[in-house]
Structures are given as C-alpha cells and as structure tokens.
Amino acid sequence: MAEIIPLHTKEENFNECIREISELCKEDLHSINTLILDKLESSVPLIHEIGKYLILSGGKRLRPLLTTSCYHILNNKTSDNLNHIGLAAAVEFIHAATLLHDDVVDMSKDRRGKLTANEVWGNKTSVLVGDFLFSRSFQLMTKYGTMETLKILSDTSVIISEGEVLEISNDKNLEMNEDTYFQVINGKTASLFSAACQVGGLSAGAKSNQIQALKSFGTNFGMAFQLIDDAIDYSSNLKAMGKNVGDDFKEGKITLPIILAYGRSNSKEKEFWKRSFQKPSTDKGNFDSAKKLIIKYNCLEDTITRANHFAEVAIDSLSIFSDNPYKNLLIKLIQTSIKRIN
Amino acid sequence: MAEIIPLHTKEENFNECIREISELCKEDLHSINTLILDKLESSVPLIHEIGKYLILSGGKRLRPLLTTSCYHILNNKTSDNLNHIGLAAAVEFIHAATLLHDDVVDMSKDRRGKLTANEVWGNKTSVLVGDFLFSRSFQLMTKYGTMETLKILSDTSVIISEGEVLEISNDKNLEMNEDTYFQVINGKTASLFSAACQVGGLSAGAKSNQIQALKSFGTNFGMAFQLIDDAIDYSSNLKAMGKNVGDDFKEGKITLPIILAYGRSNSKEKEFWKRSFQKPSTDKGNFDSAKKLIIKYNCLEDTITRANHFAEVAIDSLSIFSDNPYKNLLIKLIQTSIKRIN
Numbered sequence: 001m002a003e004i005i006p007l008h009t010k011e012e013n014f015n016e017c018i019r020e021i022s023e024l025c026k027e028d029l030h031s032i033n034t035l036i037l038d039k040l041e042s043s044v045p046l047i048h049e050i051g052k053y054l055i056l057s058g059g060k061r062l063r064p065l066l067t068t069s070c071y072h073i074l075n076n077k078t079s080d081n082l083n084h085i086g087l088a089a090a091v092e093f094i095h096a097a098t099l100l101h102d103d104v105v106d107m108s109k110d111r112r113g114k115l116t117a118n119e120v121w122g123n124k125t126s127v128l129v130g131d132f133l134f135s136r137s138f139q140l141m142t143k144y145g146t147m148e149t150l151k152i153l154s155d156t157s158v159i160i161s162e163g164e165v166l167e168i169s170n171d172k173n174l175e176m177n178e179d180t181y182f183q184v185i186n187g188k189t190a191s192l193f194s195a196a197c198q199v200g201g202l203s204a205g206a207k208s209n210q211i212q213a214l215k216s217f218g219t220n221f222g223m224a225f226q227l228i229d230d231a232i233d234y235s236s237n238l239k240a241m242g243k244n245v246g247d248d249f250k251e252g253k254i255t256l257p258i259i260l261a262y263g264r265s266n267s268k269e270k271e272f273w274k275r276s277f278q279k280p281s282t283d284k285g286n287f288d289s290a291k292k293l294i295i296k297y298n299c300l301e302d303t304i305t306r307a308n309h310f311a312e313v314a315i316d317s318l319s320i321f322s323d324n325p326y327k328n329l330l331i332k333l334i335q336t337s338i339k340r341i342n
Numbered sequence: 343m344a345e346i347i348p349l350h351t352k353e354e355n356f357n358e359c360i361r362e363i364s365e366l367c368k369e370d371l372h373s374i375n376t377l378i379l380d381k382l383e384s385s386v387p388l389i390h391e392i393g394k395y396l397i398l399s400g401g402k403r404l405r406p407l408l409t410t411s412c413y414h415i416l417n418n419k420t421s422d423n424l425n426h427i428g429l430a431a432a433v434e435f436i437h438a439a440t441l442l443h444d445d446v447v448d449m450s451k452d453r454r455g456k457l458t459a460n461e462v463w464g465n466k467t468s469v470l471v472g473d474f475l476f477s478r479s480f481q482l483m484t485k486y487g488t489m490e491t492l493k494i495l496s497d498t499s500v501i502i503s504e505g506e507v508l509e510i511s512n513d514k515n516l517e518m519n520e521d522t523y524f525q526v527i528n529g530k531t532a533s534l535f536s537a538a539c540q541v542g543g544l545s546a547g548a549k550s551n552q553i554q555a556l557k558s559f560g561t562n563f564g565m566a567f568q569l570i571d572d573a574i575d576y577s578s579n580l581k582a583m584g585k586n587v588g589d590d591f592k593e594g595k596i597t598l599p600i601i602l603a604y605g606r607s608n609s610k611e612k613e614f615w616k617r618s619f620q621k622p623s624t625d626k627g628n629f630d631s632a633k634k635l636i637i638k639y640n641c642l643e644d645t646i647t648r649a650n651h652f653a654e655v656a657i658d659s660l661s662i663f664s665d666n667p668y669k670n671l672l673i674k675l676i677q678t679s680i681k682r683i684n
Contacts, residue, residue, distance in 0.1 A: 043525075044508045101473060105466040124447040127469055128506045131443060134473070135499035138480055142492045150484045150492065157477035164470045166386045183385075 014336040018060050021069060021329045028068040028085060029061060035082075035089045039136055050117050050129045055096050057114055063095050063196040064088035070200030070214050072326045073318075084203035086144025090153065091196045093137035098160060098192075100130035105168065106251055149199045156195040163187010172252045172277045174262045174270075181256055182223070185230075190222025213317045217330070220314035225337050227307035230255035231300050234291055235341050246287050252277050256306065260299040261290070269293055304341060311338050356678040360402050363411060363671045370410040370427060371403060377424075377431045381478055392459050392471045397438050399456055405437050405538040406430035412542030412556050414668045415660075426545035428486025432495065433538045435479035440502060440534075442472035447510065448593055491541045498537040505529010514594045514619045516604045516612075523598055524565070527572070532564025555659045559672070562656035567679050569649035572597035573642050576633055577683050588629050594619050598648065602641040603632070611635055646683060653680050 022029055040051035067088035102108070103116040104123045110116060118126040134157075141153050167184045170176040197218035201211050233248040234257050248255055254277075262273045272293070276286050294300060311334050321327050364371055382393035409430035444450070445458040446465045452458060460468040476499075483495050509526045512518045539560030543553050575590040576599050590597055596619075604615045614635070618628050636642055653676050663669050 042504055042507075044504050044511060046511045047504060047507050098473075101469050104469055123465075124510055125507065127443050127446055128503055128510065131440075131472075131476070132500065132503035132507060134476065135496060135503050138492075138496040139500055142489065142496045147484065147489075150480075154477060154480040154484045158474065158481055161470055161474035161477050162384055162386045162389060165389050165467065165474060168466055168470065169386060169388045 010339050010341070014333075014340050015060075017329065017332050017336045018062065018065070021065050021333065022061070024325055024329060025065060025068045025072070028071075028088070029064070031082070031085045032061070032064045032068070032088045032092070035085055035140075036092060039089065039093070039140060042132070046121070046125065047129055047132050050121055050125065051096075051133065053120070054100065054117055054133075055092065057112060059112070061092065063091045063192060066193060066196040066218060066330075067091055067200035067203075069326045069330055070197040070217075071204045073214075073321050073324065073330070074201060074204035074206050074210065081203070083144045084200050086140050087149060087153075087199040087203060088196070090137040090140035090144070091192065091199065093133045093140065094153070094157060094160070095192060097130045097133035097137065098164075100126045100133065102164070104130075105164070145199070146202070149202050152195050152198050152202075156191045159191040160187050163191070167253075170254060173254060174258070174273055174277055176254050176259060178256065178259055181254070181259055185223060185226040186219070189226040189229075190219045193222030193225070194218030209320065213320050216317035217314050220310040220317065221334050221337075224307040224310035224314060224334065227256060227303055227310065228338055228341055231257060231303040231307070231341050233257075234294050235300060249276075249287050249290055256303045257294050257299045258290075260302055261294045261297050264297040264299070265293060300341070304338070307338055311335070352681050352683070356675075356682050357402075359671065359674050359678045360404065360407070363407050363675065364403070366667055366671060367407060367410045367414070370413075370430070371406070373424070373427045374403070374406045374410070374430045374434070377427055377482075378434060381431060381435070381482060384474070388463070388467065389471055389474050392463055392467065393438075393475065395462070396442065396459055396475075397434065400454060403434065405433045405534060408535060408538040408560060408672075409433055409542035409545075411668045411672055412539040412559075413546045415546075415556075415663050415666065415672070416543060416548050416552065417546035423545070425486045426542050428482050429491060429495075429541040429545060430538070432479040432482035432486070433534065433541070435475045435482065436495070436499065436502070437534060439472045439475035439479065440506075442468045442475065444506070446472075447506070487541070488544070491544050494537050494540050494544075498533045501533040502529050505533070509595075512596060515596060516600070516615055516619055518596050518601060520598065520601055523596070523601055527565060527568040528561070531568040531571075532561045535564030535567070536560030551662065555662050558659035559656050562652040562659065563676050563679075566649040566652040566656060566676065569598060569645055569652065570680055570683055573599060573645040573649070573683050575599075576636050577642060591618075591629050591632055598645045599636050599641045600632075602644055603636045603639050606639040606641070607635060642683075646680070649680055653677070 036055055037052075040048055040055060042048050042051075067084055071084040099111070100117055103111060104118050104126045107118075108116050109119050116126075117129070121129075137153075141150050145153070163184050164187060166180065166187065170180060170184070194215050195218070197214040198211055201214040206214065230248065233246065233255065249258075258273070262270065265273060272289060276290060314334050315331050318327055318331065378397055379394075382390055382397065384390050384393075409426055413426040441453070442459055445453060446460050446468045449460075450458050451461050458468075459471070463471075479495075483492050487495070505526050506529060508522065508529065512522060512526070536557050537560070539556040540553055543556040548556065572590065575588065575597065591600075600615075604612065607615060614631060618632060656676050657673050660669055660673065
C-alpha cells in the first residue's frame with residue numbers, strides 16, 4: 001500500500017533543510033545580510049525603500065547559502081577574509097535585479113504572498129531600481145572579487161539575459177524543443193546557482209578540478225530545481241514555493257510538462273493546446289483540461305525523471321570532497337528539493 | 343548689427359567637429375565598431391537583431407571617441423594593445439543599455455528619427471536586451487580592463503541608475519532644486535562621459551594627476567553638454583540632436599529652464615506651471631506659453647551661462663597636457679557643443 005504523506009510535508013522538508021544550512025552558516029549569513037543592508041543605502045531614498053522591500057522580504061537566501069557552503073566545503077573554519085561574503089551579497093543582488101525585471105516582463109502582481117515592486121511603485125521604477133541593484137552587484141564584485149570571479153559573474157549575467165530573451169522569443173511557442181527549454185532554464189536558474197558555487201570555492205582557494213566540481217554541482221542542481229518548480233505548477237492545488245499553482249499556464253509560459261504533453265498529444269488535443277496558448281486565460285476549465293492531458297501522457301513523471309537525472313549528476317560531482325557537514329547538507333538540499341513535488 | 347547665421351549651422355559645427363575627431367581616430371573607431379559588432383553576436387537571434395538596430399543606427403559614438411581621444415592625448419601613437427578599444431566598446435554598451443531602458447521608462451516612440459526598440463519589439467524585450475547589453479559591457483570590462491577601470495565603470499553604473507531613479511522620484515516636481523537637478527544630469531550624462539575619459543587615460547598609463555584632469559574634463563563637459571541639450575528643448579523649432587523640441591515638456595520632465603522659470607514666476611504664473619505639469623499634454627498653446635515665461639525670465643540665457651561655467655572648467659582641466667591634435671579637437675568639441683543653441 002502506498003505511503004500517505006500530507007503534501008505540505010514535502011515542501012517542509014526542503015524548507016527544514018534550508019534552515020539547517022542557515023544554522024550551520026549562521027555567522028556568514030549574518031555578515032551577508034549586514035553587507036546587503038549596507039549596500040542598499042543610497043542617497044536616493046526610493047532606491048533604499050524598494051531595495052529593502054525586495055531583498056528583506058523573506059527570501060531564503062538560497063544562492064548566498066550556496067556560495068558560503070561551497071566556501072566552507074573547502075575551508076571549514078572561520079576567517080577574517082570577507083571575500084566570500086561580498087561575493088555572496090553580489091550574487092543576491094544579481095538575483096534581486098533579475099526578479100525585479102522579471103516581474104515587469106511577466107506583469108506579475110505578487111511574489112511570496114506580497115505585492116510585487118512593480119505593483120507598488122510601477123514598472124518604470126522597477127526597471128531602474130533593477131539596474132541599480134545590478135550595478136551594485138558589479139561594484140561588490142569589483143571590491144571583493146578577482147579577475148577570475150568577475151569573469152564568472154559577468155559571463156553568468158550574459159547567460160541570464162540571453163536565457164530571458166530566448167524565453168520571451170519562444171513565448172507561446174508550443175513547438176519549442178527540449179534543448180531550447182534547457183537553455184532557458186540554464187539562464188533562468190542554473191547559471192547563477194553555478195556561479196554562486198564557483199565564486200564560493202574560488203574565495204577558499206579551490207583548485208581547478210574543485211572549481212569544475214562546484215560548477216557542475218551548481219549547474220545540475222539549478223536545472224533539477226527549475227524542472228521541479230516547473231512541474232509543481234501543474235501538480236497540486238497547494239501554494240508552493242511562494243508561486244501560485246497555474247501561474248505559468250496563465251502566463252502562457254512553455255515549460256517541460258507542456259512541451260512533452262503537446263508533443264504526445266493527438267491532433268485534436270493539439271488544437272486544444274493551440275487554443276489555450278493563443279489566448280491564455282484564467283479559465284479554470286482550461287487549466288484542468290491541461291492538467292488532465294499532462295497526467296494522461298505521464299508528463300509530470302517524466303519531468304521529474306529529467307530532474308532526477310540532473311540531481312544525480314550534481315550529487316556525484318561532490319564526490320571529490322571529503323565528507324563534512326556542508327557537503328552532507330548540500331546533498332540533502334538537492335534531495336529534498338526534488339521531493340518538493342507530490 | 344547682429345550677425346545672421348542660419349540656425350542649422352550651429353548644430354552643423356558640432357557635427358563637423360565630431361567628424362574631425364572621427365577622422366583623427368579613424369583606425370581606433372574602426373576597431374571599436376568591429377568589436378561592438380562581434381559582441382552583439384548571440385545564440386539568441388533577437389538579441390543580435392535589436393542590438394544591431396540600436397547600436398548601428400547612426401549614433402555619433404561620442405563616448406567611445408572620448409575614450410580613444412583621451413588615450414591618445416597621452417599616447418600619440420598606434421599600439422597593438424586593444425585595452426582602450428575594448429573599454430570604449432564597453433562604454434558604448436553601457437550607453438546603449440541605458441538608452442533602451444530610458445525609452446521604456448519614458449515611453450518614447452522615436453529616437454534619431456527611427457522608431458525606438460520598445461515601439462518595434464515591445465517593452466519586455468527592451469528591458470531584457472538592455473540587461474544583455476549591460477552584462478556584455480561588464481564582460482568586456484573584465485576582458486580589457488583592470489581592477490581600477492572596473493571600479494570606475496561599476497561605480498559609474500551605480501551613479502547612472504541612482505540619477506535615473508532620482509529623476510523619476512522628482513517627476514513633475516516643480517520645486518526640485520538646482521543641486522538635485524545637477525545630480526540627475528551628472529547621472530544621466532556627465533558620469534559616463536567622465537568614465538569614458540578616465541578609462542582611456544588609464545589604458546595609456548596615465549598618472550594620478552592626469553586621471554584627475556581627465557575625470558574633471560569628462561564630468562564638466564558632460565554637465566555642459568546636458569545643460570545645452572535641456573536648453574535646446576525650449577529654444578528653436580528645429581529638430582536638433584535627434585531629439586524633438588518640446589519632448590521634455592510633453593513628458594513633464596523638470597530641467598533647469600523650468601526650475602529657473604518656476605522659481606522666478608509670480609503666483610499666477612506658478613499656477614500655470616502647476617496646471618501644465620500636473621497633466622502634461624501635447625497642447626501647443628501650453629508649450630508656447632511655457633516658452634514665453636522662459637524668455638521673460640531669461641532662463642535660457644542663464645542655463646547657457648551655467649553650461650559655460652562647466653565648459654570653462656572642462657577646458658582648463660586639459661591645461662596639464664601639452665598641445666596635440668587630440669587635445670585641440672576635444673577643446674573644439676566642447677566649444678561647438680555649447681554653441682549648438684541659437
């Protein structure tokens with residue numbers, strides 16, 4: 001008989017793991033938050049206000065945690081050196097800047113249960129404050145980084161923006177192929193996860209093979225994470241990850257469950273997909289029909305299978321590091337992130 | 343008897359001076375354009391398309407010309423070193439990124455007589471391609487710069503975005519004071535002019551006092567340049583600098599002619615200003631009344647006087663360099679830029 005676990009527990013396991021890592025990296029996280037707050041200061045009050053609203057609104061600090069964990073995988077002691085702290089803050093600023101611009105592009109109204117900045121202050125302000133946060137991140141990198149970390153983070157910024165343009169270039173394109181989708185989620189999520197891990201390792205003096213391992217870990221974890229995020233959108237009726245189930249569908253976003261379902265649909269069903277994506281609506285009936293087709297063709301299971309593939313590569317990549325609490329928690333983080341879905 | 347000069351000649355003198363500098367820096371300009379074209383390449387076709395539309399649409403390359411002129415003020419010979427070329431391209435990418443985002447923020451429909459990118463491809467794409475160009479500029483800096491040039495350019499990016507947020511924070515605020523206005527135009531124009539000059543000098547191995555001189559030159563030239571731009575908007579009926587006369591007024595932008603005119607107006611006239619800026623319109627009658635008040639209170643002359651102040655400081659700052667064709671043309675560039683207004 002199948003085990004019955006309340007759905008919320010799965011999400012909770014992941015959040016619990018984040019809390020464990022946050023506890024382990026408590027001092028670093030405190031320093032990162034201090035630096036973030038300091039760098040949100042501006043002679044222009046509106047910047048400070050929006051920056052605080054956005055960055056202090058209860059995000060998990062997942063990316064800075066990756067930076068500091070990957071630093072400590074190599075250097076399991078405290079030091080006076082602030083480089084990994086500064087780079088973790090830079091990574092969070094890049095992330096915050098992309099969220100601001102994404103919400104403008106997606107015309108989102110809420111994030112993590114709060115109104116988005118563009119809803120409160122308007123699109124114009126969000127675009128410009130996003131530019132500020134992005135510039136600030138480069139200032140931080142210049143202060144705390146080396147030419148090597150700067151190259152990684154500036155290359156990553158290019159990949160992020162290319163991924164975003166690629167995504168809107170394929171808006172409602174049901175025939176987008178899986179490789180293009182992988183390029184999109186690499187830009188959206190995996191590239192910054194990867195950069196966050198690499199700059200943490202570099203700050204601890206990682207050797208070339210260790211950087212390769214952290215790069216692979218971050219990239220593959222990011223791919224797995226985003227695949228699960230995209231699956232969650234069609235899975236349950238619970239609010240998960242501060243994202244409303246069905247949002248992607250409403251916005252006409254093409255994600256893997258849709259790519260698989262469309263490809264496997266018969267011609268009558270394909271007509272349904274075309275109608276639904278030509279004019280995305282909030283019609284619950286359409287969403288329910290979409291979910292039925294996704295179930296009929298096992299598209300969620302197969303999306304999760306893809307995620308598992310990346311998760312396994314990520315976990316294996318850490319094998320060159322000796323066992324330590326940071327490594328063990330990073331592995332648990334991947335495992336629980338995959339199990340967020342029912 | 344006053345000399346009668348056709349109005350267009352004044353604009354032409356400036357353009358002619360740009361052509362002279364472009365001729366003097368011909369080889370560098372060619373290299374800069376090659377590098378720009380190369381760096382607009384992307385695996386995402388839309389980025390390439392918009393980038394080309396924007397960057398190859400006949401801008402004057404004023405900022406890259408500042409970089410290369412300031413390089414050659416110090417190093418009047420050709421060299422195999424591409425650093426100043428790469429940094430000039432980086433500066434142009436920052437400029438292009440801000441233009442894209444500005445046009446979204448201002449909802450502009452045309453620039454230099456062509457439809458803006460946001461008109462052709464939509465706001466979303468413009469926001470994201472702006473992010474790409476901005477990221478690309480950081481990639482270029484990382485490749486061709488040093489920690490010192492990176493610091494200058496990342497600090498400049500922060501100042502630019504702060505200036506832009508400050509400007510929209512003061513949208514339609516007739517009581518904005520002159521110092522705030524100076525901070526806005528420093529962000530909008532002077533800071534990037536200054537950075538363009540400094541990174542040119544640094545690429546040629548400038549000493550600290552020479553960098554200070556180039557910094558002062560760029561900043562003060564930028565302030566003068568923007569003041570004249572803002573004055574032109576209320577001066578003639580000619581299309582000047584690819585900007586439509588009256589645009590600032592239509593958009594409700596507070597610039598120095600308005601700040602001075604509002605401050606000097608009597609209470610009845612102040613009511614007119616409040617009405618006009620509460621609901622900016624394309625009503626020609628309103629614009630004509632605004633121009634009459636600006637003339638009545640000598641606000642254009644006083645704006646030009648301010649511009650002359652900055653222009654003189656800029657010219658004087660070059661005195662530490664011995665005479666050479668680059669220096670002489672930079673001085674002529676400032677002089678003709680000030681005289682663009684009738």
